[in-house]
Amino acid sequence: MKISIITVFPEFYQEFINTSLIGRAVENKIIEFNFIKLSDVTSPGQRIDEPVCGPGSGMIIKPEIWQKAIELCIKNYGDGTKIFFSPQGVKLTQPILKKLANKIYFKKNNNKKLEQKETFQNIAEQKSEELCDCHLILICARYEGIDPRVEQYYADYVISIGDYVLMGGDLPAQVFIESFLRLIPGVVGRAESVEKESFESPFLDYPEYGLPVEWNGLQIPDIVRSGNHAQIEKWRKEQAAQNTVYKRFDWFTASNPEKSDINLAKKFIPNHYVALMHNNILVEEDKEGHSSITSLDIHDIARSASTYGIKNYFVVSELEDQQKILSTFLGFWGGQEGKEYNKNRSQAVDIIIPTINLDQVIFHIEKESNIKPIIIATSAKISKFENKLIDYYSQGMIFEKKRPVLFLFGTGKGLSDNILDRCDYILLPINGMTDYNHLSVRSAAAIILDRWLGLNPNYLQSCIEK
Numbered sequence: 068m069k070i071s072i073i074t075v076f077p078e079f080y081q082e083f084i085n086t087s088l089i090g091r092a093v094e095n096k097i098i099e100f101n102f103i104k105l106s107d108v109t110s111p112g113q114r115i116d117e118p119v120c121g122p123g124s125g126m127i128i129k130p131e132i133w134q135k136a137i138e139l140c141i142k143n144y145g146d147g148t149k150i151f152f153s154p155q156g157v158k159l160t161q162p163i164l165k166k167l168a169n170k171i172y173f174k175k176n177n178n179k180k181l182e183q184k185e186t187f188q189n190i191a192e193q194k195s196e197e198l199c200d201c202h203l204i205l206i207c208a209r210y211e212g213i214d215p216r217v218e219q220y221y222a223d224y225v226i227s228i229g230d231y232v233l234m235g236g237d238l239p240a241q242v243f244i245e246s247f248l249r250l251i252p253g254v255v256g257r258a259e260s261v262e263k264e265s266f267e268s269p270f271l272d273y274p275e276y277g278l279p280v281e282w283n284g285l286q287i288p289d290i291v292r293s294g295n296h297a298q299i300e301k302w303r304k305e306q307a308a309q310n311t312v313y314k315r316f317d318w319f320t321a322s323n324p325e326k327s328d329i330n331l332a333k334k335f336i337p338n339h340y341v342a343l344m345h346n347n348i349l350v351e352e353d354k355e356g357h358s359s360i361t362s363l364d365i366h367d368i369a370r371s372a373s374t375y376g377i378k379n380y381f382v383v384s385e386l387e388d389q390q391k392i393l394s395t396f397l398g399f400w401g402g403q404e405g406k407e408y409n410k411n412r413s414q415a416v417d418i419i420i421p422t423i424n425l426d427q428v429i430f431h432i433e434k435e436s437n438i439k440p441i442i443i444a445t446s447a448k449i450s451k452f453e454n455k456l457i458d459y460y461s462q463g464m465i466f467e468k469k470r471p472v473l474f475l476f477g478t479g480k481g482l483s484d485n486i487l488d489r490c491d492y493i494l495l496p497i498n499g500m501t502d503y504n505h506l507s508v509r510s511a512a513a514i515i516l517d518r519w520l521g522l523n524p525n526y527l528q529s530c531i532e533k
């Protein structure tokens with residue numbers, strides 16, 4: 068496999084390509100590195116860069132310099148897959164790397180979509196005749212970036228290594244080389260050690276320890292040294308699941324987990340509850356009051372709650388006439404007639420518990436779990452309780468507390484300050500790109516439950532093609 072690098076500073080790579088596993092792969096002739104230094108393709112007295120066109124400061128490398136360098140690279144070392152680096156490119160992730168390795172290095176998958184469950188073992192076991200004659204040409208810009216015409220003309224792939232801006236493409240190239248070469252047979256000794264790392268599955272890696280058994284008063288868990296391989300394997304799987312749920316729940320929900328992965332993750336996701344408040348809500352600006360129960364809210368929130376695994380949905384009203392309406396409603400859907408009419412709706416309504424106030428909701432949850440719930444309120448506007456605000460990536464921080472979670476939804480004009488004051492956290496309001504901000508509570512509940520507990524397989528659908 069050949070890697071050619073076009074750069075202003077080839078000297079950046081000298082230690083990098085001669086050290087550790089990459090150094091060994093070069094020695095073993097698994098990889099060959101070539102360099103084209105941009106200043107070597109200039110005519111005598113010519114600069115590689117010039118000021119950017121139009122107002123503003125900054126320098127940019129001339130398109131003809133890129134052209135000369137790329138054409139020289141092709142002439143000397145043959146054509147190859149041209150990879151540009153830019154903060155505006157496709158963000159590098161393990162699934163994207165695998166997809167690239169499949170497309171660029173392994174012929175087998177040339178025209179196939181990414182097989183998300185493809186393991187390194189599958190890849191490494193392919194016969195050598197299935198390997199492509201692989202040549203990567205990495206183009207590393209500096210200064211203000213790259214003239215977009217050069218990218219448009221030459222780039223097969225444009226890659227970003229993260230949402231921050233570096234001074235040049237050489238560190239991104241090194242990050243890419245190291246992460247890509249890990250997937251190439253013969254570079255990392257044991258395929259197994261690559262396959263078990265974080266981001267190879269819906270779970271991050273489990274914790275690994277080295278001796279001594281006690282260090283600074285901290286112990287290696289007994290189970291790790293028990294010698295019981297089956298128990299150690301089980302413990303590691305659970306630790307990996309717990310790590311992921313607490314540290315990168317976004318990764319878990321984005322990586323198409325299988326049913327067994329979901330069941331394992333659920334061990335570390337506390338019970339969730341929802342309460343819809345018809346008391347302690349604003350009926351006018353600053354005036355607390357009551358609202359009426361509506362069958363749409365009862366039905367639709369029960370169906371959303373069932374979809375996202377909410378344990379119970381408390382419908383809260385202290386008004387007797389409203390309680391009667393609710394009881395008639397639940398009587399119908401809980402009875403034979405309701406079940407026969409529509410068993411899915413009847414099943415959703417099953418998780419509803421009529422309740423008269425927030426204290427009763429908390430009492431119920433505490434009785435069931437022996438611990439008070441964390442109360443997370445929802446609101447359409449940023450209230451005076453700004454210090455309680457959390458976003459939709461805060462699941463790990465909440466789950467780690469190992470307490471049940473209660474979401475509060477308000478009717479009328481929203482939850483009153485008395486209730487917001489009692490909450491531990493308030494979720495950021497949901498906003499579209501308009502000034503209209505009047506979602507129905509059942510729509511808001513569906514959006515919030517999806518953002519908090521929904522599966523969202525986006526990483527694996529990310530498209531690397533230009």
Ligand SMILES: C[S@@+](CC[C@H](N)C(=O)[O-])C[C@H]1O[C@@H](n2cnc3c(N)ncnc32)[C@H](O)[C@@H]1O
Nearest residue numbers: 152153154208211212227228232233235236239
């Ligand atoms: C200063 S940056 C140019 C940034 C560009 N003007 C922008 O804001 O999108 C110069 C070069 O560094 C490299 N670079 C910087 N940050 C990067 C990132 N996060 N991922 C990949 N390449 C990056 C690219 O090669 C880029 O052309």
